[in-house]
Amino acid sequence: MTTFPAATILGYPRIGPNRELKKAVEAYWAGRIDEAALDAASHELQDRTIDRLVGLGLSATDSSIPADFALYDQVLDTTAALGALPQRFADLAGTDGEVGTDAYFTLARGDKERQPLEMTKWFDTNYHYLVPEIGPTTVFRPLADRLAGIVKRQSARGNTLRPVLVGPVTYLLLSKPEEGAPEGFDPLDRLDDVVAAYRGIIAQLGAAGAEWVQLDEPGLVTERGSALVPLAERAYRTIAGEREYDGAARPSLLVTTGYGTAGDIAAPGSGLAALAATGVEAVHADLIRGALPTTEQLAKLGATRLVAGIVDGRNIWRNDLSASLKTLVELEAAAAGGLSVATTTSLLHVPHDVALEQNLPEHLPEWLAFADQKVAEVLTLSRGLVGGPAAVESEVAASDAAIAHRAAFAGTRVESVRQRQAALTAQDIDRAPAEERAEAQRARLDLPDLPTTTIGSFPQTGEVRKARAEFRAGRITAEQYDQFLKDEIARVVRLQEDLGLDVLVHGEPERNDMVQYFAENFDGFAATENGWVQSYGSRCTRPSILWGDVTRPEAFTVPWISYAQSLTQKPLKGMLTGPVTILAWSFVRNDQPLGETADQVALALRDEIADLEAAGIAAIQVDEPALRELLPLRAADQPSYLKWSVDSFRLATSGVRTETQIHTHLCYSEFGEVIAGIDGLNADVTSIEAARSKMEVAVDLAEFGYRRGVGPGVYDIHSPRVPSTEEVESLIRTALANVPVAQLWINPDCGLKTRGYEETVESLRNVVAATESARASLLAEVPA
Numbered sequence: 049m050t051t052f053p054a055a056t057i058l059g060y061p062r063i064g065p066n067r068e069l070k071k072a073v074e075a076y077w078a079g080r081i082d083e084a085a086l087d088a089a090s091h092e093l094q095d096r097t098i099d100r101l102v103g104l105g106l107s108a109t110d111s112s113i114p115a116d117f118a119l120y121d122q123v124l125d126t127t128a129a130l131g132a133l134p135q136r137f138a139d140l141a142g143t144d145g146e147v148g149t150d151a152y153f154t155l156a157r158g159d160k161e162r163q164p165l166e167m168t169k170w171f172d173t174n175y176h177y178l179v180p181e182i183g184p185t186t187v188f189r190p191l192a193d194r195l196a197g198i199v200k201r202q203s204a205r206g207n208t209l210r211p212v213l214v215g216p217v218t219y220l221l222l223s224k225p226e227e228g229a230p231e232g233f234d235p236l237d238r239l240d241d242v243v244a245a246y247r248g249i250i251a252q253l254g255a256a257g258a259e260w261v262q263l264d265e266p267g268l269v270t271e272r273g274s275a276l277v278p279l280a281e282r283a284y285r286t287i288a289g290e291r292e293y294d295g296a297a298r299p300s301l302l303v304t305t306g307y308g309t310a311g312d313i314a315a316p317g318s319g320l321a322a323l324a325a326t327g328v329e330a331v332h333a334d335l336i337r338g339a340l341p342t343t344e345q346l347a348k349l350g351a352t353r354l355v356a357g358i359v360d361g362r363n364i365w366r367n368d369l370s371a372s373l374k375t376l377v378e379l380e381a382a383a384a385g386g387l388s389v390a391t392t393t394s395l396l397h398v399p400h401d402v403a404l405e406q407n408l409p410e411h412l413p414e415w416l417a418f419a420d421q422k423v424a425e426v427l428t429l430s431r432g433l434v435g436g437p438a439a440v441e442s443e444v445a446a447s448d449a450a451i452a453h454r455a456a457f458a459g460t461r462v463e464s465v466r467q468r469q470a471a472l473t474a475q476d477i478d479r480a481p482a483e484e485r486a487e488a489q490r491a492r493l494d495l496p497d498l499p500t501t502t503i504g505s506f507p508q509t510g511e512v513r514k515a516r517a518e519f520r521a522g523r524i525t526a527e528q529y530d531q532f533l534k535d536e537i538a539r540v541v542r543l544q545e546d547l548g549l550d551v552l553v554h555g556e557p558e559r560n561d562m563v564q565y566f567a568e569n570f571d572g573f574a575a576t577e578n579g580w581v582q583s584y585g586s587r588c589t590r591p592s593i594l595w596g597d598v599t600r601p602e603a604f605t606v607p608w609i610s611y612a613q614s615l616t617q618k619p620l621k622g623m624l625t626g627p628v629t630i631l632a633w634s635f636v637r638n639d640q641p642l643g644e645t646a647d648q649v650a651l652a653l654r655d656e657i658a659d660l661e662a663a664g665i666a667a668i669q670v671d672e673p674a675l676r677e678l679l680p681l682r683a684a685d686q687p688s689y690l691k692w693s694v695d696s697f698r699l700a701t702s703g704v705r706t707e708t709q710i711h712t713h714l715c716y717s718e719f720g721e722v723i724a725g726i727d728g729l730n731a732d733v734t735s736i737e738a739a740r741s742k743m744e745v746a747v748d749l750a751e752f753g754y755r756r757g758v759g760p761g762v763y764d765i766h767s768p769r770v771p772s773t774e775e776v777e778s779l780i781r782t783a784l785a786n787v788p789v790a791q792l793w794i795n796p797d798c799g800l801k802t803r804g805y806e807e808t809v810e811s812l813r814n815v816v817a818a819t820e821s822a823r824a825s826l827l828a829e830v831p832a
């Protein structure tokens with residue numbers, strides 16, 4: 049057995065510093081390059097990545113570099129390595145059951161007849177994976193060709209990599225029962241079968257030259273973590289119980305547990321000890337999101353190596369090297385099996401390199417660590433651990449200086465913001481009773497029954513994106529761009545009047561992104577130029593950096609909204625993004641509790657809302673699509689999260705008068721777990737997604753006894769399909785069977801930004817027609 053490397057990372061951004069992977073994959077989809085060219089592009093990126101990591105100081109020959117080069121998604125890669133095709137895709141299998149490149153992308157993107165695999169959030173991150181569909185008869189086979197091919201290719205270049213797979217317990221935990229599976233079937237029922245295939249995969253990787261294989265088991269840190277430990281023990285005893293598979297030495301195994309504490313949260317080392325007892329050679333713990341195991345717990349690891357995740361894979365802040373070294377020294381004393389230094393998770397969640405940023409505010413770069421800087425931090429910590437503090441004196445001094453500079457920097461703490469926060473009282477998050485508000489708003493807005501509205505954005509056409517790009521590049525003047533946006537807004541307002549919608553929107557043409565737009569207009573934020581992070585498949589986002597206390601220098605949505613309102617007699621909704629969503633989709637400062645930061649954003653929004661109200665805007669929407677996204681993985685942590693998140697929304701929205709209507713929008717339908725939180729937001733009108741789930745949410749609303757206005761979406765905006773009038777009307781009827789008329793609003797599931805005009809106009813026309821018809825039958829039902 050080779051020893052586990054002293055320093056490692058669990059994974060690295062796959063997308064490429066210039067989004068090379070995105071470009072290659074999209075070119076392949078568009079038919080512009082063939083499979084050989086796609087392979088060549090991905091090989092080139094792999095080679096460059098490894099060379100870069102070696103350049104940063106990781107060794108190419110001791111398994112410290114992970115091989116995690118998924119073309120689309122690491123969960124999908126594991127599905128492919130297991131040949132675990134659901135029946136509805138069975139025809140995609142090759143002769144030996146293998147999943148080729150086109151089959152792989154068909155699972156990810158669907159085809160004419162079939163929906164793709166469902167996509168959902170990877171733990172509490174903004175990365176989305178493809179959900180495996182597992183049934184009682186799903187066939188699992190070891191098909192590690194692709195991964196083994198990478199290992200072999202690199203070994204021909206002199207490199208010994210450590211291939212990475214999602215571990216068996218997490219893989220099945222993240223799966224859903226295949227359609228047609230019997231009631232009560234749980235994919236985890238297939239654990240023993242899947243484990244047999246993992247043994248085969250590990251053997252194939254060993255034969256290809258892998259000395260270590262990494263199996264990621266973040267499933268163990270979830271609410272089900274404690275219950276999963278016995279399953280993990282069973283799985284890993286089979287996988288790791290013997291040093292040889294059929295007479296051939298198997299590769300050594302590292303099991304990782306990023307994103308929290310594995311197993312029982314009250315006993316942070318117990319999950320690790322259980323894994324260690326199965327025979328795996330190394331276990332990894334997330335020491336930032338997860339708890340620090342005690343000395344006694346560490347003793348239970350025996351000869352198993354501890355891989356300490358101490359460099360945060362999820363934020364972009366520079367590590368406090370002094371503090372980390374201290375922790376590592378203590379851990380090392382207690383870890384009999386030896387200690388390695390690592391990241392808490394894959395670096396997939398952070399951009400490539402701070403050095404690619406040319407336009408950050410001057411003070412910021414030295415506070416930051418993107419993936420490449422984090423690799424350097426891991427190596428520094430490992431050198432400090434081996435060679436003592438003197439070996440890394442200058443690095444530690446630089447880290448201390450950056451941290452001190454950050455703490456003392458003027459924008460980090462803005463006194464006026466602090467005073468305002470300190471003076472907050474319960475009244476600041478309270479409004480008049482909901483019934484009183486509803487009454488006053490009814491009088492002011494004078495809307496028909498079943499008022500129709502949209503969620504905010506209208507199609508962002510090529511012209512809109514082009515005008516923005518031209519403006520950014522300085523090819524058109526600010527005046528020209530302004531005029532363009534005004535024309536666009538006027539067109540959208542006219543369209544909505546023609547369609548006969550009741551509450552109008554301005555269409556959001558001035559916004560590139562619903563969070564970045566706010567980050568650009570608030571102080572305390574910075575935008576990056578190249579800080580791309582994979583969101584799913586070939587899609588990347590560029591989160592802003594929330595580094596300091598947040599203020600709003602001047603009203604910025606008011607001019608657009610007022611202009612739009614000036615064009616119509618109908619009410620026009622002001623449109624803002626809520627504090628939780630702004631936090632969820634940015635890189636947020638780590639030097640104070642999230643709730644405090646959320647309140648600062650809320651106060652900045654509160655100022656904007658006051659200005660909208662003063663400008664005569666009668667309805668203001670504050671979107672919180674990410675409310676559920678940040679929900680902690682452990683039930684014990686959820687109440688305090690819901691408290692601060694809900695309170696921050698209320699802080700943003702409670703300063704308005706009784707007759708001003710507050711709307712909110714949430715983008716999902718499985719809101720059972722947060723419905724009390726949604727109720728707590730205390731918004732007058734809440735729009736949610738419902739069309740795809742056939743209005744099931746209406747039943748949840750009825751069961752909960754939801755009292756305020758609600759608009760369960762009647763038009764699925766995720767596909768270009770135009771819903772018929774009858775279809776929409778039937779959804780409205782289902783809604784009406786559960787929600788009182790006086791509470792019901794009619795709207796699409798979400799914003800229309802990604803749609804084309806043709807389908808949007810037709811769909812909205814049908815929505816209005818269906819609403820009119822529903823109103824007519826409501827009237828007919830009233831006894832004369």
Ligand SMILES: [Zn+2]
Pocket residue numbers: 503673713714715797798799
């Ligand atoms: Zn939405």
